[in-house]
Amino acid sequence: MTWAKTKVDQDDPEAFLAEDEYRRRKPHPNYKNHIQIEKNIMKFGKKSSLKTFVIASGLIYHAGDSIFHHMLKAAWHNEEELVCYGEGANVLPTIHLDDLTNIIVEVVEFAPENKYLLAIDDSKNTLYDITKAISDGLGTGRVKKVAKEVALLNKALPQSDYDMLLVNLRLEPGHVKEMTFEWKYESGMIENLPALIQEYKDARGLSPLKIVLHGPPACGKTFYAQKLAGHYDIHYVELDAVVKDAVARLERRAAGDLLPNEDEDTIDGDKELLEEIKEAAKNNNGKYPDEYVQNFLKEKLRSMPCRNQGYILDGYPGTIEEAGIIFKPNEDDMKDDKPAVIDEVTGPEYVISLDVTDEFIKERMMNLPESATVDTRNSEEALLHRLESFRASNTDETTVLNYFDELEIHPFTIAVTSNDYEPVMEAITKFIGKPHNYGPTLEQLEEKKRIAEEMKAKEMAIAAEEQKKREKEEEERQVKAVAEWNVRMEEIRKQEQEVLEAQSVPLRNYLMKYVMPTLTSGLIEVCKVRPEDPIDYLAEFLFKHNSP
Template sequence: MVKAFVSNVDSPFGHNVSRLLTSTIVGSRRPEEEPEEDEEENEDKPKPEAPPKEPYVVVGTMLPPRASANRVVSEPGPMVETGNRKKDNARREAIEKYAVAGRTPKWVSETVMPGDRTTLRDTLLDCDVIIYDLVQSLDEASWAIETLSEMADQFANKPKTFIAVSTIMTWARTKGDPDDPDAYITEDEYRRRKPHPNFKQHLAIEKNIIKHGKKSALRTYVIAPGLVYHPGDCIFHYLFKAAWHNEEELICYGDGSNVAPTIHLDDLCNIIVETVETLPETKYLLAIDDGKYSLYELTKAISEALGTGKVKKVPKEAALLNRDLPQSDFDMLMVNVRLEPGHVKDMSFEWKFEAGLIESITQLIQEYKDARGLTPLRIIVHGPPAVGKTFCSERLAKHYEIHLVEVEKVVQDAVARLERRAAGILGPDEQDDDIDADRDLLEELKEAARANNGKYPDEHIINFVRDKLRSMPCRNQGYVLDGYPNVTDEAKELYKSDNDDDGKDEKLIPSIDHSIAPDHIISLEASDDFIKDRIMKLPESAIAGTRNSEEALVRRLEEFRTANTEENTVLNFFDEQEIHPLSISVETTDTDKLMDLIIKHVGKPHNYGPTAEQLAEERRVADEAKTKELAQAEEEQQRREKEEGEKHAKSVQEWNSRLEEIRKQEQEVLEAQSVPLRNYLMRYVMPTLTSGLIEVCKVRPEDPIDHLAEFLFKHNPGNM
């Protein structure tokens, strides 16, 4: 078993290098040794044991977690089977190559926690091959080479291979031939390379690594790649993202004349694995493709292939405003150095993008879309007039962030463009070679409209709509086509293929252009009576100026029903193309349930998803809503407590008032009840008792109680 260590296996570099290593049989890329002439004489000698036919086992480290709470974890796109084996395999491979920060690739057998140098040292000593990305792990790579060099005696019998993948920025200030400014600096001149000021430490570590490679037990290599591009978050991603989002112009910093050497990540990985396998004599390798393009040429190619084709040059200082462009990436974009690789051109692997980014831009963009799931989402909403197609189309366009295509607006925009060009008013990138043809077409449209009650010919409407569907925005994000086409002939003409060989059998199934064909057909169904009743309930102001007046609506419904019978409907055309419509009755489905059914049928959006700024804004809005909710809850609680306090105080006051009233009433009752008793006492008891007490006071007997008793007994009125 041969173990290889790869730094940051969750980065695009580490992810793809480890993937290629685990799919490479150890020794499979080494050239076969020719038998020696005296082979027969050496038959008795023991032959060296052949290496086992097994792939490399990969261990590695992970990227350190980022502190930013607003970080967006870019997930690869979902795998959607199309039935085309070649396209499906390419999409599956692009998704597998897409690295997700913080996620260990399934082919990596073991990972070491970042910062755990003790475990990392033991892991490195246990590996036969060590591969470090200097751009992302500069300090750790420096520590690793020093550690391995100090302990080289321990693996003298089994030498290790150390490969450092650096950057061409260590060549950024290298001067070329003063007599020939266009001459290229060759790989052999690496000893005189001069770095960019921000990459001096990289150069120092490169030299240190090569120096430690002089030990027989430690073979070291430095590979300096050009600007590495791939479908993930590469140095050109900000351009791909802006172009896919239909930015009016892509930004080129500076004058764009600087020559930026490049290489695709797949080719760089093959160079690394080839170095691991063949152990070349050359210790310093330039990994650069044949594309000697300037920054402006690269930006222009991306814009033309994915965007509007427009490029705007801005001062270099404007890069400070671009949050998607780190300082290190900006430094690399501004590099201007003409380099010529050497040994990599003699390697035996098959290059993927040897000619460079521009020559392979179509394939690269397809990988970019496949890896990120940025496939266009194309929807048609079909149904009778006034059934709710426009409302549904607008909701779908907003939910999926795709383009709403309304035939009337498309025709108006096309006619307005023809009128503008006929008047000699051209856009910044428009040519004047077709102005006469545009004038003729405009005149033809106006004559046809005058002869047909303001309606343009169907063939021109179809051409305008087809041009819209083939526009870059619709090719990037997709579209929702509102209520069109309505008849089979329109659908056949709109989606007909320019290649007659695309169809299976043109007599049975017409050939269609799959690059603009819809993915989903939503058919809204309702009876004429339901639609008429629905329109009649609308206020007159909502109907005025529309085609939903009573007479117009009846006519439109009749035309639709005539063109769409059970036997002959445009839905059958799409059904034959394996694009099966989803039929929904709006009579029995409310608006929210209708949209839920459609969204469930269509699936998730095919776009980038929320940005870090959008996520931060959503969190801010959610936090504000939560704070407001808590404040309202606290205010409500205080209000309730105040009301309860006031209610309690009022209840206590009422209780006290009632209690006082009761006491007063009881006092009055007692007083009323005590009047006869008082009268009785005052008449029969008190006079005698008073006399007795006076007598006791006068006499002062030894036993006053007994004396009083005798007095009362003697003077009892009853005894007299």
């Protein structure tokens, strides 16, 4: 980057700058301090006994988080198009980390006369060339050019990487070409991209996880296949869907609807193939012949997504013959000395067999709604026919599992005896092991955390609402209970009053008959006499006139 603004010969803008022109280099604005440090180091070496060197490396690439890692990762994740910032015509000097290390070691050991060295390989690749090569080797092969400013919106691309990816430097290696070490990628990144891709995959444990799921019809294969595809983040492959997508693609291309970078030269061939397939299906009761179906499936398994992440194949192949056709290696992959017996690209790594009884399958179908079975392959008659056909072609001698067993791909058989899928999933994932991919990104982890927090907040809100509802119901219950208590107490008081009144009737009659006349006479007498102590006088009166 200390060469980034160095002017080239105006008469020959395509000319390359030589290593010995380093004194007139002009740095990128963000690297002015860097070039000053280099100059100080060079001066210090001239004024002291310490030997100093400046090794200016090209853009360093390797299997780790190098400047091109975001491209490799995007391609491996099957991004529809890799992004090229700007026109991509800028030339990027590059070097592999191992080659740079060898240069440093040789400088330390032999202390060359040259104090300033350019550590770059022989490549003169542009940004677009590199992006397109990575897309071809690991992705879809498509590249989209966007404005340079868009790169600033990419959080995964730091400012320093942005500066380096957009630099345009035509540099010629000098003294490093005379060194004795053995170059790893002397011709550059693009020329050695297959080796770099494999190095990148090995360093990160990125290998395709390829699984075949076998089992009788209607036993739940699709359910488990989709569960495993989600768990391992691999591609779910089902025969009918593959054929449907392949025919739709042929129809789209035959209609002239091409995706970016699709080859126009094969349109006529696609039209002919589509007509052949439709004519063959017409003569075969509407079914596509096995030859075409199997070719579509092989093409799917050899596609870049399945080669990157892997696949889980749902319920196919069903016979040894079908397995032999699907996993037969291409002629280009065969070696003269030892022909391959299985395609290393598409051949499965694991074969899972679900052991399910006919009785369990029938019971499972009976528990499904009528709309899911009537007039489908799972109707009673159709299911019995499919089960009979499966058992006939999967005896101990004829089962397709023998094909894999002979190839040392030993099937893992697990019995399914209930609708509880967790024990089955636990056993299968324990047998297969951990996923072979990047794992969740920071964005995915944040999204997962956000969803978990939202779920927790929702649960807390529901719990608070239920608590509020319970409290309201309890309050209403208490108010109702108090009201009922008051009504009951009022009824009791009313009843007690009636009892007292009923009990007081005889006493009232007695008083009116025997007591009140005498008492009345005594009070009249007191009023007449007006004694000093009326109470005592009344008492004496009542005592004298007391009836026996």
